[in-house]
Amino acid sequence: MTSPRTSTREIVIDPLTRLEGHGRVHMFLDEAGAVDRAYLQIPELRGFEKFAQGRRSEDMPQITSRICGVCPMAHHMASAKTLDALYAVEPPPAARKIRELIYSALMVEDHALHFLFLGGPDFIVGPDAAAAKRNILGVVDLVGLDIGKEVIGVRKQLRDFVAAVTGKAIHPVFGLPGGISRGLTRELQSAAAAAAERAVAFALFALDAFRTTVLGNPAYVDLVTAEAYTHRTYYMGLVDAANRPNFYDGEVRVVDLQGAEFLRFPAAAYLDQVAEHVEPWTYMKFTFLKAVGWRGFTDGADSGVFSLAPLARINAADGMATPRAQEAYEELVATLGGKPVHHTLANHWARLVEMLYAAERMAELAADPEILGPDVRTIPTGIPTEGIGVVEAPRGTLFHHYRTDERKLITSANLIVATQNNAARIALSVDKAARALIRADSVDEGALNQVEMAYRAYDPCFGCATHSLPGTMPLVVEVRDAGGAVVREIRRG
Amino acid sequence: MHGTLPEKGSVLAPDVALCAECPRAASKPERLLVHEYKRPHQTPIDPDRCLLAQGIACLGPATRAGCASACPAGNMPCTGWMGPTSSVLDHGAKALSALASILDANDEDTIVARTREIVDPVGLFYRRYGLPASLLHRRVLQLSGVQPSREQVAQ
Numbered sequence: 261m262t263s264p265r266t267s268t269r270e271i272v273i274d275p276l277t278r279l280e281g282h283g284r285v286h287m288f289l290d291e292a293g294a295v296d297r298a299y300l301q302i303p304e305l306r307g308f309e310k311f312a313q314g315r316r317s318e319d320m321p322q323i324t325s326r327i328c329g330v331c332p333m334a335h336h337m338a339s340a341k342t343l344d345a346l347y348a349v350e351p352p353p354a355a356r357k358i359r360e361l362i363y364s365a366l367m368v369e370d371h372a373l374h375f376l377f378l379g380g381p382d383f384i385v386g387p388d389a390a391a392a393k394r395n396i397l398g399v400v401d402l403v404g405l406d407i408g409k410e411v412i413g414v415r416k417q418l419r420d421f422v423a424a425v426t427g428k429a430i431h432p433v434f435g436l437p438g439g440i441s442r443g444l445t446r447e448l449q450s451a452a453a454a455a456a457e458r459a460v461a462f463a464l465f466a467l468d469a470f471r472t473t474v475l476g477n478p479a480y481v482d483l484v485t486a487e488a489y490t491h492r493t494y495y496m497g498l499v500d501a502a503n504r505p506n507f508y509d510g511e512v513r514v515v516d517l518q519g520a521e522f523l524r525f526p527a528a529a530y531l532d533q534v535a536e537h538v539e540p541w542t543y544m545k546f547t548f549l550k551a552v553g554w555r556g557f558t559d560g561a562d563s564g565v566f567s568l569a570p571l572a573r574i575n576a577a578d579g580m581a582t583p584r585a586q587e588a589y590e591e592l593v594a595t596l597g598g599k600p601v602h603h604t605l606a607n608h609w610a611r612l613v614e615m616l617y618a619a620e621r622m623a624e625l626a627a628d629p630e631i632l633g634p635d636v637r638t639i640p641t642g643i644p645t646e647g648i649g650v651v652e653a654p655r656g657t658l659f660h661h662y663r664t665d666e667r668k669l670i671t672s673a674n675l676i677v678a679t680q681n682n683a684a685r686i687a688l689s690v691d692k693a694a695r696a697l698i699r700a701d702s703v704d705e706g707a708l709n710q711v712e713m714a715y716r717a718y719d720p721c722f723g724c725a726t727h728s729l730p731g732t733m734p735l736v737v738e739v740r741d742a743g744g745a746v747v748r749e750i751r752r753g
Numbered sequence: 754m755h756g757t758l759p760e761k762g763s764v765l766a767p768d769v770a771l772c773a774e775c776p777r778a779a780s781k782p783e784r785l786l787v788h789e790y791k792r793p794h795q796t797p798i799d800p801d802r803c804l805l806a807q808g809i810a811c812l813g814p815a816t817r818a819g820c821a822s823a824c825p826a827g828n829m830p831c832t833g834w835m836g837p838t839s840s841v842l843d844h845g846a847k848a849l850s851a852l853a854s855i856l857d858a859n860d861e862d863t864i865v866a867r868t869r870e871i872v873d874p875v876g877l878f879y880r881r882y883g884l885p886a887s888l889l890h891r892r893v894l895q896l897s898g899v900q901p902s903r904e905q906v907a908q
Contacts, residue, residue, distance in 0.1 A: 315876045318794040427827020434827055436794045442828035667872045
């Protein structure tokens, strides 16, 4: 891409690494060599909403899980819940609990993936470490092979359990309107309990590692609380009746910049509360709160920009529903000076608090006698017309919205994915970090990586199952003079 | 590690239909006849019995084995994930043929009625996998006086 303004210099980070999907950061520099504006661009376009048209509604959980290989279960579950709403059927209690059990397992393993493989290496190995080390292999080098094996082992055990219940871990086949394709056996219940126990231990270990590595290092604490990584926005998350985060179900709660409840509504009212803004330089659409309005890429109480994902969910809640996660939550809030926490990099900590909650919730559900109930289907009988469903994907609130004809075929599908809801704040974060950290005369890999850390904290999914092994993806940064000539080029990979 | 790679173009799966390795195979009747194809969300599904014998449109007979029967193990029908065996030219056509041949319908009215119950034939027989490589080549046949409905058109 060439700059629309040939008199300025530009720096491009392309492709971005350790995220889901594709993206690039395009920074435009002013005459003095400082960043004038940085854009996070998503140059991919996916056609799921189009090619879902004409398909059988009951196939949607299997079709939409193909969107991404990292959290296909989130789309599968959002789709199954949308089919519940579409066909106006309530799953029996056992089915509902098995769904939440499976979903908790997903949350643990997906959050573990981010902490150890995607975002965590920036802290564990260091933001300025050599790119070749800033990945899971560098993490294992530092923490030792035994812990490395435990990371892989706990994730494998969780995924094996999910596959045993749902057919496949990547592309599950168990979600149906009004329930799931089959119930839980005693053997699978025991497998769930064992996996949950290991997951709780692992989450506690990860929180300890965070305390030692990040909180024990004043330079990292300064980084986490730096103004360059801070935005004051609204926050959104699904909550239960007591305003605690629930990943599987609940009402959408939005809090304002002081943490007071601003909105609370059921998933079906989503379109009344949130609208989309389009920019010409990216395929991403930016959502904002209708009650506040779009005021451009800016934070503050007058801007409808809101945020999702772990930190937002914690900001939008009054506490956690399980005891040890509640302790971890209180420690986070006290350490970071009360709620809401506006420091983007605190997402990494919040993610671990959530991992502990998901593991504890999995243990609770595995111990629930009702989960062995044989009745796991409510067979729908009516002719559906429209349904909206919601879950908390690991990376934020995810909505599906379908309309159908008299043959129960999809006539329109709208998928409002987490990262889209988070996109405006992520764009703000990248822009602010770039302005604070990048100058034409001081561009190095560490600084560029710190720009990438601004989006990585959110664990964004740009909608595609394309992944890079960290540290090996090619990156070319060209610094051009006012005439467009390359004055400096940095390559990696 | 022997350094002996399979021949280029090899498919690392048995060249037989999925039914051969399906744990439900024993319950597949000798002479399988289906009165009507039910959509999976509209009927209870027995986790041990042959899905076709329950009237669920399972693509097992037209699909290559090698997936450890992942979907039938999850109590849902095969969707053709592994593609066809080497002797099949067009996976969707084979699936259509397999499911049509066991349909218990002999007079024209019944055949038409049963056919109309297949609401999304392209989606059902080609699912999400085989359409780009099919013999259809994005063509739509115009039958006299019959406008192809949206789902009959390979998009």
